[in-house]
Amino acid sequence: MSNTATASPIRQFAGGRVVYPLAATVAAVIVWLTAHSALDIDLKAKASGGDIQEIGLPLVIGVTLLVGFAAWGVVALLDRKSSSARTWWTLIASAVFVLSLLGPAGSGQGGSAKVALLCMHLVVALVLIPGFARTARKD
Template sequence: MSNDVKTSRGVTGQRLVTILVAAAATAVVWVIVHLVFGVELSAQSGGTVQTVGLVAVILATLVAGFVAWGLLVLLQRFTKAPARNFLIVSAIGLLLSLGGPAGGETTGAKVGLAVLHLVAALVLVPGLARTAEKP
């Protein structure tokens, strides 16, 4: 087996683990916010109130992780500084995503939802960025 294949498998494994750890971390935060502090995580969306449950949190984190992975692959293919560009785009994405928690029904929901976004980003962004190919 060539080193490229081993390296590729290693990077793939690291990225998968990063995404799974992010999903686990947001699940733990949801449990703490919802079950320990008793905060109902709900937000207005399109004029209706939607409850943000544990499964939705895990799925959203997984989707965000795989989208971020795809972005990193594109940046590696088309830019000279993929890790730096990934960090910049991710920071902008995080700032934009924090608009979602602003629709929380209560202050506790707003804080809890914002913490979920931050935890996902704090795991996904550095975890994926460190796997970027070095120039």
């Protein structure tokens, strides 16, 4: 019998990477609530085809969770395929973050909406990039 204790799969899941998509979603929701409710900013952006889309709370939650779990998948893939997973994750995620800023910068309706949407992108990146980097395989 071995003296080394191993964590159960549920504990590894709950205490590991799952926290980052959830924390990023909470951070985005806080920015949305602050902008929408506290500052009374009308969060709208130009969608494809020129239509104006309301950026509501369900959209913020859904997109942030989708991005967070997709990021988790990328980190998991990099862990399996690269001995430099942390470096690759940081480079890829930083590039995606910078590109993501083009969306709100170009399509946000009004200066306040653009700033609020950019802040949402920023807080999500500030949670996901260093969080997943911390768990990725070291170089």
